[in-house]
Amino acid sequence: MRLSRYFLPVLKENPAEAQIVSHRLMLRAGMIKQASAGIYSWLPMGFKVLRKLENIVHEEQARAGHMAMLMPTIQSADLWRESGRYDAYGAEMLRIKDRHDRDMLFTPTAEELITDIFRAHVGSYKDLPLTMYQIQWKFRDEVRPRFGVMRGREFFMKDGYNFDLTKEDALHAYNRHLVSYLRTYERMGLQAIPMRADSGPIGGDDTHEFLVLADTGESEVFYDSAVTDIRLGERDIDYNDKDQCRAVMEEFTALYARTDETHNELKFNEIPEERRRSARGIEVGQIFYFGTKYSEPLGATVQGPDGKPVPVHMGSHGIGVSRLVGAIIEASHDEKGIIWPEGVTPYHAGIVNLKQGDAEADAACESLYNALQALGLEALYDDRNERAGGKFATMDLIGLPWRITVGPRGLKNGVVELTSRRSGESEELPPEQAVEKIAKIYAGHRVSGL
Amino acid sequence: MRLSRYFLPVLKENPAEAQIVSHRLMLRAGMIKQASAGIYSWLPMGFKVLRKLENIVHEEQARAGHMAMLMPTIQSADLWRESGRYDAYGAEMLRIKDRHDRDMLFTPTAEELITDIFRAHVGSYKDLPLTMYQIQWKFRDEVRPRFGVMRGREFFMKDGYNFDLTKEDALHAYNRHLVSYLRTYERMGLQAIPMRADSGPIGGDDTHEFLVLADTGESEVFYDSAVTDIRLGERDIDYNDKDQCRAVMEEFTALYARTDETHNELKFNEIPEERRRSARGIEVGQIFYFGTKYSEPLGATVQGPDGKPVPVHMGSHGIGVSRLVGAIIEASHDEKGIIWPEGVTPYHAGIVNLKQGDAEADAACESLYNALQALGLEALYDDRNERAGGKFATMDLIGLPWRITVGPRGLKNGVVELTSRRSGESEELPPEQAVEKIAKIYAGHRVSGL
Incomplete structure (x- = not known):
């Protein structure tokens, strides 16, 4: 691309509204322009980076054997009433009435709809395991959107869902996602540390958040400094091998690393003092195992090997793709501007x-x-x-x-x-x-x- | 992909709700599943085709020198009030109130927002010509959505916008788009005939629709049969060469080819009788030149060579990417099922x-x-x-x-x-x-x- 013909509206001044460095640099480098509060247009260079991140996520999902699909942004409220989340979700859900006065919403996540697809088409344990995902625009009507694409209202997210016959299989899916997420972030030039977290409105027993350490992070995190020395690197991992995936999961989660929601002072103090760290972190992904929380109320069952119907074990997994653009800049810049990692740079x-x-x-x-x-x-x-x-x-x-x-x-x-x-x-x-x-x-x- | 592990929920029966062949076959071949009226989930094989079409459009836009970017789906009503289209658009626009009771909408098209980006960042005639486009989800709240993805409410569309100093330059952009659209459709295995059309709510003087002939088309079309013999083929066209682009435009639009909106019986009868055809067509794209219709009310001016501000000449251009999946099937199937053209087949x-x-x-x-x-x-x-x-x-x-x-x-x-x-x-x-x-x-x- 020749710069004389490119649309790269670089700003000389620091925009007053930008409180954090990624927001400031994305505006100054002509990557985004605010359309409304918390809603952005992605100008050519910003879009180029966003698309590269999207493609990296697709490539790593395919490598792990997960199938890409796409669900609509506008969904009917009916399914959400069935799961009980329509009322539970609160004011962050963007609620809409269509011209026939039907209750619709802009999807903040898609457990209900994917479960509906599953129950309509999958009947036998022989069709399992099954993992599908999408990368699609989501909306959360934040009261005070800020920090640019880091905490916007309309955001681009990968969300995946696994369906398994047993808890053991579902935990393999959990571990497999952990491995593939680690690889995804490393390709983007990021170290994202899996930390035991709280499950929030998604629910469930097991969940890890992936956090990038950065002073501007919204979460307070506590960890053993030795955790930052571990890398996945070029290891060849067979995603179908349960033991291999579990071993990686154990290696990356054995050391203490938690967000403030699950922080345990007693356990933290067991770490040798010189390795105890508290810092700020940016959440760039999360994986959940929630068993039959959605399959039971929504009736997502399969016929088991003994002919009896069993509710499937599920998990879901998310990567904040648009937020990652900001997170990468928070983790990689200097006083002159952005420093793109080679894996995601808009131009080589x-x-x-x-x-x-x-x-x-x-x-x-x-x-x-x-x-x-x-x-x-x-x-x-x-x-x-x-x-x-x-x-x-x-x-x-x-x-x-x-x-x-x-x-x-x-x-x-x-x-x-x-x-x-x-x-x-x-x-x-x-x-x-x-x-x-x-x-x-x-x-x-x-x-x-x- | 091994079919034993693929999510391909093939239906044996013809779904009762599907009135046209593409809708029927997309449901039967497990490509889509309806989520709500006129709103679909794209299952893995459907998504794979959709993504290929998206990539073909991106590749051909890049070849023509157009820059990809992305605008949000949820926009503020303010800009649409400025252009006067907020009230003019009618019930097809999905109107939304956010938690702060601000008027928002799900964008059906983006002339206003792109013009806003332009006026904020482009000040001089030296920054022209400029053409940007996006491929993004749109929403039109149809009263009676039907025919599957052919007339859905949430749909995936490429929309592009050119900004030029003079009418002559803007007409070159028009011709360049016509050429690049022809190439795009041919790569998809389609013959799409540019036909003089009506400009509808976009407005403007010059507009052509691209129509694929098919019995199930929503438009009645009238044409000289000789027009179906013209192909772009492998010609090497320099998109910067005004004469070359105009010559292609003239070649493809010289013969009579019109939709019923612009049909002229007298002119039609000048065609030798054996070449007069009336048929049905599916609209898969449209290009517009509308001069200063948006740049004047929205104040999108540049400083001209003489130092005086001049409103820019604009056009917009659309390709219905999700609708094309249906159109290709309408044009290419038999009683056993779909017949994918090589350029877009989900698997080779x-x-x-x-x-x-x-x-x-x-x-x-x-x-x-x-x-x-x-x-x-x-x-x-x-x-x-x-x-x-x-x-x-x-x-x-x-x-x-x-x-x-x-x-x-x-x-x-x-x-x-x-x-x-x-x-x-x-x-x-x-x-x-x-x-x-x-x-x-x-x-x-x-x-x-x-």
Whole structure:
């Protein structure tokens, strides 16, 4: 993409309404624009990141054997009355009357509807296990929406649901989700720590929240510092293998890590003092096992091996996809702007032409731009007639991990400059080698296209 | 995907509520399930097709130089009051009050909001031309929703908006969209004929609808039969070249082709009698040029080259993505079921194992399944313990274009059977050759992943 033709409305001033850094930087980098309180438009660069996160979630869900589907945003109130949640949900649910005066709502979550689909079509234990998920817009009518996409009213969320014959199978689904969520966050360049949490309006016995440590987090968290040393990394995990998945779950949840809702001072004090930590965390996902809480009232049963009907064991699992855009920025920025992890950057590299209009510099930039594209890498080429300082400031603000700077002086020596946004370090090298190096960096960070 | 683990709730009976073939087949093939009147859940196979169509639209929009972004589904009524459409839109607009009693709505289209984004961020003619689009869920509260996804209330739509300095530039945007829409439909295996239409509540001077001929179409159309012989095909078109785009527009719109709203009997009778046709058509897209209709009331002006503010010339463009799933089925099916065009099929090939449990047949199927996957092709492998007749009926119903049938008898001679869903023709050939042939067929039909 050429910056001269891109819609990237960068702001020079800090917007007064933005209280936290991700909100400020998303507005300043031209990623979002508020449409109403807590409701945002995603401008081209913001949408590009959102879509990459969506695709990473889809890819990791497919790898775990879960099936993508999609439920509508507007649902009838009837099912919610059946489960008892229509009244229980309170003012956060956006309630709507259609033209025939029927009670509808904008779905904040979809346990009822997926259970309705299940009970209509699944009759036998032989059809289990079954896990389906969607990535769809949700609405929660927050009293005081704030912090940009971190606590908006309309938000983009992955929600998944598993149906199993036994508690044991359902707990495997729980563990499998824990593993696949860890992989999802790591691909996004995030460390998200599973912490024992409270189940809230979803209900159920077992639940873990995934928290990204950041000063601006809404939750107070308490943990053993050793938990931050664990990584999933490149381990090859068979999602059908119950023991493997359980082992990962146990490894990641053995050490103390809890939100304030479930914090236990006595247990916390058992941690060696030098490893006791309290900090702030951003919630980016949650998994639940809630047994037959929905299957019983909604009549989601299957015929068991003995011919008798049994209610299925269920769980649900959520990743806040739009909120993750903010969380990644909270976890990865400096005073100049965003620093995108390679796995989610909107463009793989920026090209800065120091002397637009200079025939040689222009030709070198074009050639770099084309060479990167030929390798399936996306470059953002700043081809505007601006001073170098302004171009650097824009690149730093929008946070592409790698920048190639092209100027007449370097070209005389056959080199361009390759700069890491994160470290600030630069090296001079011939253009072909810069392209090769960038291609190598991104070899492990490919997401399927838009 | 193995059918034994897939969620594909195929119905044996014709659902009573489905009046047209696409609705019937989408329900029978387990693609959708009604959630409320005119509102559907997309089950895994339905979602897979929907997502492919979405990706084709994204790819073709990017090729034309248009930028993807995303606007929220819930919008404030304020902007719609400013444009005067809040009252004009009538009962089809889903009106909502949030918890603070503010008037909101579920967006049926987004001219107001995109214009608001434009006026906030674009100030100079140098920032033009600019075209942005989104693919987002919309809602129209139809009195009598029917025909499944063809006339639902919640629907998935691409809507794009161009901003230009002059009428001439805006007409180039119009022509460019016409070309890129033609390419989009052709990739989906559809012939969609641009027909002069009425502009309805969007307004404006110039508008064409794209219609797919089908008996179940909601519109009566009149055309010169010669128009159905024109194809875009593999022509290489430079979307920045005004003359090239205009030439394509003229070629495709020179012959008489109109909906009943703009039909002119006198002009129609000028067509040689043997080429005069009246038929039914399904509307799958529409493009508009409406000049300054929104930019003037909403104050979307730029500073022109002479320093004076000028309202921008605009157009908007829509493709009904969820409706296209139905339209493709209306245009491509037989009495046994759906016949997917190669460009949009949920799976590239089906594998039918005639003797599940037979070691040799099972091994041959696994090997075919893996060989196709290794080439990036998706297979649906019917590995259930069902009789051959049932397996064939399911494959015919869900309509994958190519089926590989594997049985002990063929394997003895080293062959499997490759069958075309469209022609019904089969040939016997060694498994490797079947894979090669399928790979060759799909070489020109790749869509970026999920």
